[in-house]
Every structure is written in structure tokens, then in C-alpha cells.
Amino acid sequence: MTDLSDEDPAPLFALQRQERLMDELRAHGAVAVGRIAVVLGVSELTIRRDINALARRGLVTRVHGGATIRSSIDESRGALTGRDATVTKYTIGMVVPSLDYYWPEVVSGARVQAAQLQSRLMLRGSLYDARDNRKQVQVLVNTSGMHGLIVAPHTAGPEGLEMLRWLDSLPIPVVLAERRVRSAAAATRLESVVTDHAAGAMQAVRHLYAAGHRRIGLLTEPQSPTTPHVRRGWKRAIASLGLTPDVVNTDAVSFDSFDRETVIDEILAQCTSTGTTALLILSDPQAVAFEQHCADRGVRIPDDIAIVAYDDEVARLGHPAITAVRPPKQFVGRGAVDLLVARLEGGRNRPPHHIKLTPELLVRESSM
Template identity: 50%
Template sequence: METDRLFSAQRQERLLAELRGHGAVRVRDLARDLGVSELTIRRDIAALAERGLVAKVHGGATLPSQSSAAGPPRRAAATRFTVGMVVPSLDFYWPLVVAGARAAAAALGVAVQLRGSSYDPAEDRRQIGRLVDAQQVQGLLLAPSLEGDDAAEILDWIGRLAVPTILVERQPRRWTPTTRHIEWVRSDHALGLEIAVYHLRHQGHRRIGLVLAQGSPTSAHLRDAWRAVVADAAVPGPEAIMLDAPGERDAVHRILRECRHSKTTALIVHSDPHAIAVAQHCAEVGIAVPGDLAIVSYDDEIAHLGDPTLTAIRPPKSSVGRLAVELMVSRLLDGERRPAHRVLLAPELVVRGSSLRLSPMR
């Protein structure tokens, strides 16, 4: 029993250290890193939440707001600002961005009004309009859909809103007078692709392919970066291949056939469900991963669930959310005296079993 308490205290201290460093933690990541069950991590979070040291959120925990900290009841600190946040999804990719934003907001005395828009431009406008019309927010953190023909029109409308705006994991394609004050912070997906290519070349691969999910904003950045890398002749191999759905066996079969014909020995696949589908199909047809074909996934949401576990590029989602709030507070305090900020944050490489060769190049 004494040993169990010691191990529990060690896990909880690790959990608190991760929170202090990143502002948010995910149950599944901690369970994997510490080699325990997700139920064990949830119990640790619950125990810390009872002491007011963390705030429970769906799938993990964040730093608590000042009013929920441990100690005797006290009057909550006055809210400095209220910021509206509209994101396209409240499950895949975005929970960590939101958790990072909430952690920064709690530390800075900012209230966040969160809305989801389901990748629908009309819903983007409706949710943004409701927040502005209510006259309860002093700023907006937005991730609108910018893939359609009306992207310029949407950005022009956003640029004319009565409150300052920071785009989250988005950016205008070009500067215009109405977008000159719109700021943005996003993951540097082009750099993420370069990191993946460097890793695979270091493992000895010279013919590398790229597989992209249809309709993803991230895919657009990866495709542009891929064209630049191919133009430098750094990765001879097939052109970027589009994959419609992770369960579409014909598409996966076509990808593997093209790899065989072009003698491609490594793939970078966006996103995790697609990468897992490719790895599963390889197992079914006798292609060894990573022996015959190395795979690097892009996103690292569920890459650790693959068989083998998938090496992945992990965008800094929590940090994107945190910095967006910090930039908004700076903008609200300093006004237009401060130059507009456009910030790229570097992803990281998480190396697992799907890309390692026994004798990497030196």
C-alpha cells in the first residue's frame, strides 16, 4: 500500500510538471508515457482536481483557473477581457488547441466563449456574428474554413469586424487592406514535412512519397511544402497522392502499387487514420513495416495505436492555443500601436517503430 501511494505521488508530480510546461495534458499520452492504464491516469487527475490543483476537461486536464485553486474560498479575480473562440471541431485535432487557450486564459484572467462550426463557412459566419452582436467579447480567436472560392470574401468580412481577430491554425493567402490587422498563429506544417523528410533520409531512404487526406487545411500546407522539396530534388519519388478516406481499400492498394513501381521505400501520410490504414493493408499483403516500407504519420492524434506504433510529426497544438490568447491580450492592451503578429510554431518528431531501420545513415 505504501508503495502504491509512492507511485501515485510520482505520477501526479509528473502530471503537474507536464501541465506547468504545456498548459494541458491528455490522458492517453500520459498513460502511454508512464506505462499505466488510462483509468489510472483519470484517477490521478480526479485526485488532483479534488485538491484544486488541476481542472478536468474531456480527455485530460488543464491548469485550474484562479477561482478554483486550492485553499479557502475567496472572491474570484476580476475578468480582464472576454474572448470569443470559434473552431471547426470539438473532437479531433482541436481539443488540445482549446485546452491550451483555456490554460493561458485562466492564467491571464481572460474568459473564453467557445463555439463550434463543423467546417461549415455559413456556420462560421453565424457563430462569429452571434458573438460580435452580443457585444460581450473584446476579441476573437477564429479558425474559419478558407478552402472554398469564397475565402477572400470571408476574410474581408472578418477584417471589417468591430473587434480584433487572431486566426488560429489559419492564415490569409495574401495581404489586403482589410486583412492587414488580422493576426495569426499556426503550426509550421511546411517545417513539419521537412523534419519528416530529414528523418527518413537519415534512415537511408532516397525515394519517399507523400499521402494526403482530401479537404484538410493541413494537407494544403503539406502539398505546397512537398512541391518545394521535390523541386530541390531532395526526395525523388512519386508525386503527392490523394487519399479519399482511411477505409477505402482501393485507394490504399493504388498507393502501394505506385510505391512498388517507383521503388519508393518510405511514405509520409496525413493523417493518423490514413497512416494506420496503410500500415494495416501492408500487413495484409505481406509488406513489412518498416523493413519494406517506412511510414511517418502527420498529426500524432492516434499514431501510437498503430501496429507497429507509428512515427509521427506532432503539431504544437496546445502551444498554438496558448499563444493565440497571449497575443490577443497583448493586442487588447497595446491596441494598434503594436505591429500585427504572424507566428509559426515548429512541430516535433516523435520517433516510434514504423520508421526505424537497423542501420541508419550517419
């Protein structure tokens, strides 16, 4: 008699889960075990078994922490046939400023799309620093057979302006990921794919307004490239809804700051003095830190103050789970590859494209 103790007790349900997994993969290019387990309401072990089953059938490629659409360079089941068996057409370099927050999903989307387009992706991590950005880009430019680059460089200030001009002068095409081409750079060849963070901030404010809040504040990170765009969207939404800007509005909070508790106490005092009843917080770690501190001080979320996080990396793990704006990170990476390959195949006569993608608002208990 076959021992079924280590198998799914309901094959029909397993098939339905695997179909859902494939739907997610087709839509996003990759899935993370933890996230899809929460979505489907099953254990992470069950999802891993489903991924293994799909991988054995040659439908997906297993990666650390999840799976991606079957890659044309995945040799785990031997060579592919037909269109997927063609040789690599392009080698694409990619430089991102972080390998542990926000950017892994962007990279995953780029990697999957590159494989779909018979291209090879070479990744280098950098710092939020123009000099290091330039060093990593130069290594890729000097790599034999490099066709084009996807870069998320430092673009602020004079150093950032010079970086944009230098990238525009390179002999191979460059697409910026989550970075905009500053008009002062007078760049004529750079292309870009960005999240419309201002639109995401406006979604958050309007959601809080619909929930009954009329004094909606903002907490941001001082060094984040996303901050100016989120702040712009927050201001626009406040003005369009006829709300007062005389609320909490600061970039002083940081999850790893040694004086975090003191800073958050000051913010809570400002909430009381200004009548602020809701906050948009960039980013997730700051939102989680704020929520934890509120619990320690007996401040109830969302009863006393509602919060919405921006980024949705770990917001769902808060207690209560935190409503969040989720940028379409996978699609930023995929779109950057699409733009680069289109430029390579269309040549210099193809006009530069600049694409904005709209983020998604995921409503959870922290703002309900």
C-alpha cells in the first residue's frame, strides 16, 4: 500500500493551487513562497511541494524562496526545444543599489523577461553613491559582448546630474530603472521605467479620506529617492481634497536610528497637537517601527491613528497587518528589459521611451 502521509490529501485542490501558481507566474514572472502561501491560505511547505511538482513537469524554474517562469537557460531538465532553444541574442548588464530590499523583485522581473527574450542578465550590486555606481557600470561596459545596461543610479545633486550625462554618452544603450531623467541633464538617449510614486501616495491619501480621516500626515525617509515623489503626491491629494497641510509632515523617522523611540514619541505628540488621525509612512520598516511603538505606548491602530505603508515589503507582517502601497517592482524590471531589447532591435531611429507604472493599494487592518 502506498504511503500518502507526505503527499497532499486532496489532488484536486493541489491542481487548483498549481493553476493559481501558474496564473501568478504568468502575471508577475515570479512568485515568493511566503507571499503566495498567505494568498492561498496554505503552508509554505505545501507551496514548495507544488513548485517542485511544477518544476518536475518543466513548467517553472525553482529559485531561492520561490519560482520563476521556466527559463530558456534552465538546464535542470535538459535542453529546451523550438523557440526557447535559440542561442542568447543579447547580454544585458544591470546595476542596482541594494540586493536585500525592494530591488530583488525588480531584478527577478528583469531576469525572467531577459530569459523570455533569449537574453542573458549580468547583475552587479552598488551603493547609493554616484562614484560606486560609475565604477560598477564601467565594469559592465568593459565586459566583452555587453549590448546594453539597466541602471538605478544616484541622480540627485550635481553628482547625479553628471552621472546622467555620462550614462547618456556611453556607447551602448542605457535604461534607467526607478530613476527619472532630469531635464537639466539634456540627455537624448536615456530611457526609463519608473513607478508613479506620486500616484501611489495619492491613492493612499484618498483611501484614508474615504475611511473618514480629514487630517492625514506624512512620514518619509530623508535619503530615499522615492521621498520627493511620495511627498509630491501627498501634497496634491491634500490640496485636491481640500484638506489642511497643517498636520504631521516629517522625514525624521528611521527604523534603525538609535533615538527611534524618542523621535516616534515626538511624532505622536505632534499627532495629538495637530489632530492628525492618519499617516502615510515611507517605507515598510518605518511603518512597522511606528506600529510597534504605538503598541508599547497604548496607542491603538487603527482606532487612535490609522497608517498606510509605502513599499509593501513586510507590511503584511505587522500586527495589525498594515495597509500598503505596492509598487509594481516585477514589472519595472520586465519593462526595463523590454525597452532595452526594443532599442537594440530598433536602433537609434527608435525614439527614447519613458514609462510610468501605477502602483497598487492593498487594504489591510491598519486603516480599516
